[in-house]
Amino acid sequence: MSNSTRAYVGMQNKYDRVVLLVDMDCFFCQVEEKQQPQHRGKPLAVVQYNAWRGGGIIAVNYAARDKGVTRHMRGDEAKALCPDIVLCQVPNIREKADTSKYRDAGKEVANVLQRFTQLLERASVDEAYLDITETVNQRVQQLETGSLALKPEELVNSYAVGYENIGDYVNKITKRFANPYVDDERFMLAYDANDLPAVRQSDLRLLIGACIAGEVRAAVKAETGYECSAGIAHNKILAKLVAGMNKPNKQTILPLAEIPALFDQLPVGKIKGLGGKFGETVCETLGIKFLGHVLKYTEKELQRKLDEKSGTWLHQIACGIDLEAVTPRFYSKSIGCCKKFPGRNNITGLKSLQHWLGELASEMNDRLEKDFIENNRKAKQMVVQFVQDIGGEEVSSSRSSPLNHCDQDTLARQALELIKANTKTFLRAGSDAALNNAVKFLGISVGKFETASNTQNSLQAMFANQAAKKRRISVEEPVEKPIVEQKPKQSEEAKMKSFFANYLQTHKDEKIVKDNLIVESSRRADETEAEIELQTNKSETDEDANALKLAPSPKKSFFEEYKRKLIDSSVAQEIGDDKAGPVATPPEFKESFFAKYLQEQKEVNKIAELPNESSTEGDDSSDMHGLAAELDDIESSCIVEQEASTSKRKLEQENSMDAPAPASDYRSNYAEYAQPELRTDLVKMVNCKECGAQLPDDVTALQTHRDHHFAQQLNQQLREEQREERQRSRLNATLNTTVSVPSPTAKPAPLKKAKKAAGTVATTSAKPINTIAKFLAAKQPLEPPPSCSSSPFKLCPDCKTYVKSVDMPEHLDFHMARKLQRELNQLEVRTISTANIKKTSPPPRAKRQLNSTLNSATGNKSITQFFTQSN
DNA sequence: CTTGGATATATCC
DNA sequence: TGGATATAT
Numbered sequence: 001m002s003n004s005t006r007a008y009v010g011m012q013n014k015y016d017r018v019v020l021l022v023d024m025d026c027f028f029c030q031v032e033e034k035q036q037p038q039h040r041g042k043p044l045a046v047v048q049y050n051a052w053r054g055g056g057i058i059a060v061n062y063a064a065r066d067k068g069v070t071r072h073m074r075g076d077e078a079k080a081l082c083p084d085i086v087l088c089q090v091p092n093i094r095e096k097a098d099t100s101k102y103r104d105a106g107k108e109v110a111n112v113l114q115r116f117t118q119l120l121e122r123a124s125v126d127e128a129y130l131d132i133t134e135t136v137n138q139r140v141q142q143l144e145t146g147s148l149a150l151k152p153e154e155l156v157n158s159y160a161v162g163y164e165n166i167g168d169y170v171n172k173i174t175k176r177f178a179n180p181y182v183d184d185e186r187f188m189l190a191y192d193a194n195d196l197p198a199v200r201q202s203d204l205r206l207l208i209g210a211c212i213a214g215e216v217r218a219a220v221k222a223e224t225g226y227e228c229s230a231g232i233a234h235n236k237i238l239a240k241l242v243a244g245m246n247k248p249n250k251q252t253i254l255p256l257a258e259i260p261a262l263f264d265q266l267p268v269g270k271i272k273g274l275g276g277k278f279g280e281t282v283c284e285t286l287g288i289k290f291l292g293h294v295l296k297y298t299e300k301e302l303q304r305k306l307d308e309k310s311g312t313w314l315h316q317i318a319c320g321i322d323l324e325a326v327t328p329r330f331y332s333k334s335i336g337c338c339k340k341f342p343g344r345n346n347i348t349g350l351k352s353l354q355h356w357l358g359e360l361a362s363e364m365n366d367r368l369e370k371d372f373i374e375n376n377r378k379a380k381q382m383v384v385q386f387v388q389d390i391g392g393e394e395v396s397s398s399r400s401s402p403l404n405h406c407d408q409d410t411l412a413r414q415a416l417e418l419i420k421a422n423t424k425t426f427l428r429a430g431s432d433a434a435l436n437n438a439v440k441f442l443g444i445s446v447g448k449f450e451t452a453s454n455t456q457n458s459l460q461a462m463f464a465n466q467a468a469k470k471r472r473i474s475v476e477e478p479v480e481k482p483i484v485e486q487k488p489k490q491s492e493e494a495k496m497k498s499f500f501a502n503y504l505q506t507h508k509d510e511k512i513v514k515d516n517l518i519v520e521s522s523r524r525a526d527e528t529e530a531e532i533e534l535q536t537n538k539s540e541t542d543e544d545a546n547a548l549k550l551a552p553s554p555k556k557s558f559f560e561e562y563k564r565k566l567i568d569s570s571v572a573q574e575i576g577d578d579k580a581g582p583v584a585t586p587p588e589f590k591e592s593f594f595a596k597y598l599q600e601q602k603e604v605n606k607i608a609e610l611p612n613e614s615s616t617e618g619d620d621s622s623d624m625h626g627l628a629a630e631l632d633d634i635e636s637s638c639i640v641e642q643e644a645s646t647s648k649r650k651l652e653q654e655n656s657m658d659a660p661a662p663a664s665d666y667r668s669n670y671a672e673y674a675q676p677e678l679r680t681d682l683v684k685m686v687n688c689k690e691c692g693a694q695l696p697d698d699v700t701a702l703q704t705h706r707d708h709h710f711a712q713q714l715n716q717q718l719r720e721e722q723r724e725e726r727q728r729s730r731l732n733a734t735l736n737t738t739v740s741v742p743s744p745t746a747k748p749a750p751l752k753k754a755k756k757a758a759g760t761v762a763t764t765s766a767k768p769i770n771t772i773a774k775f776l777a778a779k780q781p782l783e784p785p786p787s788c789s790s791s792p793f794k795l796c797p798d799c800k801t802y803v804k805s806v807d808m809p810e811h812l813d814f815h816m817a818r819k820l821q822r823e824l825n826q827l828e829v830r831t832i833s834t835a836n837i838k839k840t841s842p843p844p845r846a847k848r849q850l851n852s853t854l855n856s857a858t859g860n861k862s863i864t865q866f867f868t869q870s871n
Numbered sequence: 872c873t874t875g876g877a878t879a880t881a882t883c884c
Numbered sequence: 885t886g887g888a889t890a891t892a893t
Contacts, residue, residue: 006881027893048876056875058893072875090876099877124879124893276891332879343872383887397886445878 007325014321015198015256018209021231021239022113022216025108025248027126028059029228031105032088039086043067046092047075048097054079055089062248081428094359100367102126105226112220112332116212119326130216131238131326136208143208154211159246162258163741166210169255173203186257190237202256208233213251223474235322240272259320261276263292270794271317282306282314294318331375336445338385346389346438350427353439354416361411368406368446384415387441388423397422406446415444441818471803622649 009017024030028046033039043064047055054075067082075087106125114120119131127498136235141149152170160169176183184200189361209232217228230251231243238259242252252264268291271278285305286297295318303311316322337360347353372378385398399418403410420426428434443738605826 052872056873058876096878104876126893273891278890334879336878338877340873340876345872396888400886443877 002129007327008323009325009765011323012194012196015195015202016138016205017131017133017234018212019207019236019239019326020132020209020213020216021123021211021236021243022130022220023230023243023247024109024126024130024226024228026059026061027106027226028090029061029088034225035101036088039088042086043069043082043084044086044088045069045075045078046088046090049092050075050087050089051076054087086275094363096328096337096359096363099830101123105224108224109220109226109228112223113216115219116216120205121326121329122332129239129326130828132212135212139208140205150207153213155207156214157217157250157832158210158214158253159250160255161242161245161262162255166253169203169253170207173207173818190704194531199256202234206255206396208235210251210253217251219248233815234320236326237272237317237322237325238320241266241270256320263318263320266289266291270296277308291318330369333369333449334445334447335367335379336365336383336538337367337445338445340439340441341439342439347441347442348435349440350433352436353419353435353442356442357412357415357444358408360442361408361415364411364444364446365406365408372452375449376452378452379403380450381448382411382414382444382446384408384418384440385441385443385445388437389440390437390511391637395437396441398443403446403448410788411444411446456776480601527841564706574862620664708810 029044032046033044041063044061045057045064046059047057049055052074054077056080057069057071057075058851059071060069060071060078064078064085067085069078069082069085078085090099091101092098096711102125106122108123110120110124110128111819113130115130117130117132117135119134121129123129143150155166155170158166160166163169163172169505187196187199213230213232215232220226220228228251229240229243229247229249231239231245231249232237233242233254234256238254242254245252267289268283269275271279271291273283274278274291282294286294286302288294288296297305297315299311299315300746302315305311339360341347343354347356347484360393368379380403381400382403383398383400385396387394387396389395399422401414401418403414423437425436428436505614778856
């Protein structure tokens with residue numbers, strides 16, 4: 001089940017994966033801001049234990065960073081720097097900081113991320129790697145068939161290392177359409193011949209990766225409200241490295257060709273794994289500071305100077321190669337909690353030690369119960385870690401023992417036994433209460449999880465077990481590495497055409513956005529400018545982001561900047577400030593690859609028109625003229641845009657005809673953009689029965705689209721399940737602690753040491769015997785139950801019918817069973833259909849799938865072939 | 872009186 | 885395997 005060693009991909013795949021690292025921006029702060037919306041926009045930090053000097057700061061939002069507030073500051077210092085800062089405390093439960101709020105929020109995010117790939121590796125509470133190679137491959141194919149076009153607005157908020165803005169990068173890539181040979185020669189000199197196919201596709205695939213990253217982040221924002229940054233590269237190390245380069249709420253691509261230049265000035269310690277002692281050793285041993293300088297040594301020399309394994313690894317990293325696989329892992333392998341007892345708080349007595357072990361064990365108990373419900377697994381090992389003061393020295397130890405029951409008492413007792421058994425003199429001589437060695441730190445953690453037997457009598461446990469298994473199987477199957485295939489190509493112009501078509505659309509949208517802003521700006525011009533200012537004045541003092549200070553000037557996204565210029569000048573016009581001069585086309589546009597390509601096309605076409613047979617692709621080139629003209633129109637209309645309202649109306653009409661939602665809020669409507677925008681004129685289309693979306697009449701696309709619906713549905717189901725379960729276990733807990741029914745609005749009173757009868761855990765699935773009062777308190781149904789409070793009826797949250805209380809557990813099981821059954825069925829279908837793409841002898845069900853694969857393999861040509869061609 | 876507290880993972884011996 | 889340690893957030 002839980003694989004022990006890391007997995008690696010083959011050397012031949014070093015450039016053909018596309019890996020995303022998604023990193024939540026000042027996550028704990030965002031969680032607090034979401035929970036307490038009145039604090040949004042203010043400088044805010046999260047502290048724990050605010051008693052001493054205002055508590056220790058563990059997260060700082062960007063408004064507060066601007067004021068110089070950083071981590072490892074005390075709350076008081078922050079107040080001094082920024083008097084209006086909001087300090088949120090980590091909740092204190094059982095006299096210790098309780099971070100479960102953030103763990104839950106992290107899981108909420110991960111649930112969204114999971115929809116985009118099975119290959120999701122949660123790296124911490126707020127970070128995850130996604131291997132999106134499969135999706136990228138699909139889209140490369142879609143580009144080739146013309147069913148997908150890269151859309152400029154999807155690259156909003158993207159950056160590429162080594163480029164001022166994303167437009168420059170796209171421009172560079174596009175230029176290679178015109179003159180493939182120049183770059184190709186460079187490729188051939190710089191890379192091994194075997195890698196050339198992947199190298200040629202690299203930029204395009206990363207760009208597609210960036211589009212997906214945009215969708216991922218938009219989905220996270222739309223569904224959770226949280227913002228994040230992302231890195232897009234060919235491996236984990238690189239994705240992680242660049243994810244922090246543009247924060248917050250931005251994403252960064254690391255183009256293959258930019259790696260050497262980046263590494264030449266990259267401090268060794270910026271690389272994950274080199275940030276600590278080992279990194280220092282490396283620098284000292286090699287006499288270097290920058291990663292690129294590692295390559296002054298051969299791999300052999302590095303192996304000799306360090307050790308074999310490190311030498312190999314370091315050499316590869318310095319070459320930008322990292323073969324570590326994105327290992328699917330959603331749930332952690334171990335669960336633990338700990339607490340420091342510094343200085344006077346040292347634990348010196350047995351009673352005190354038992355107390356704290358009890359508290360830790362109690363928290364463990366809660367978390368393990370929850371984990372059991374979600375994952376149907378039980379820990380088989382526990383570890384107790386402790387630091388003792390022995391003659392003034394801090395001595396740390398950890399001992400483990402097998403675990404059969406993980407209830408609070410067992411954990412606490414076993415922990416104490418382990419400490420006793422591993423302490424030479426446990427109690428002070430002559431005392432039965434005083435510890436010989438004060439304890440400065442205590443930790444309990446459990447691991448070695450095993451799936452619980454499904455001999456549980458409860459229906460729920462049985463289904464949950466199956467569902468969990470399914471999930472694990474589908475996730476832990478070895479991943480077959482996608483092959484970067486050389487695909488035959490279709491006409492270059494067809495693709496450029498669709499790119500332009502999309503660009504034009506975007507452009508219209510931007511104008512609408514602008515127009516709207518003008519209207520608003522007449523009311524609150526100052527605010528608008530202030531906001532823009534806020535957005536563009538990005539502080540460079542981002543330390544949690546590993547910020548690289550290589551580029552001194554704050555960068556702006558191409559489109560953002562372009563839009564801003566338009567807005568600026570228009571605003572100036574509107575409020576009668578003539579100093580700004582006439583509204584001119586921003587240089588970015590004139591210099592953009594669109595414009596240049598357009599220019600080239602015009603000239604090419606002029607020449608091409610003379611000889612008659614050159615218009616063999618008649619449709620394409622005449623369309624090109626049309627598009628060029630339209631582009632011209634738009635470009636010039638930018639200049640005469642003053643009477644915005646009339647053209648605005650016109651644009652709105654056009655927009656309502658065939659356009660997606662305005663670019664400004666496309667993120668709020670993820671679903672539309674999760675589907676590729678399609679050229680309905682190039683591909684035969686059908687309608688999706690579920691959402692009516694236009695889809696290419698192509699089985700792969702249909703399957704993908706259905707998966708999209710399925711994923712949404714599944715996610716919904718899972719969330720419902722979890723909510724239900726949490727509700728039930730909470731009800732259980734309240735029931736067991738009894739007495740007071742907390743008001744639903746009041747903060748949940750920290751359950752003071754819910755003294756449960758030992759052994760309760762083992763029967764977690766015991767049916768809850770809820771009272772109506774409890775149920776009401778937790779759920780607040782719209783209508784009261786049919787009769788008075790003594791009535792044995794409750795409202796079923798699922799079907800909104802009243803059910804006898806005693807029957808409710810069964811009733812809920814019924815719903816659950818139905819849901820899970822549905823889920824299993826769907827998983828079945830999905831697992832089979834995706835598995836079959838690779839397998840040789842598919843069951844009959846996958847026939848259509850197979851056909852489509854064959855069809856597309858014999859398919860048409862594409863401009864993307866540029867990236868794969870050899871001479 | 873604590874120079875970051877609480878977690879988690881990986882690796883070396 | 886277990887225990888200590890390193891790394892990271």
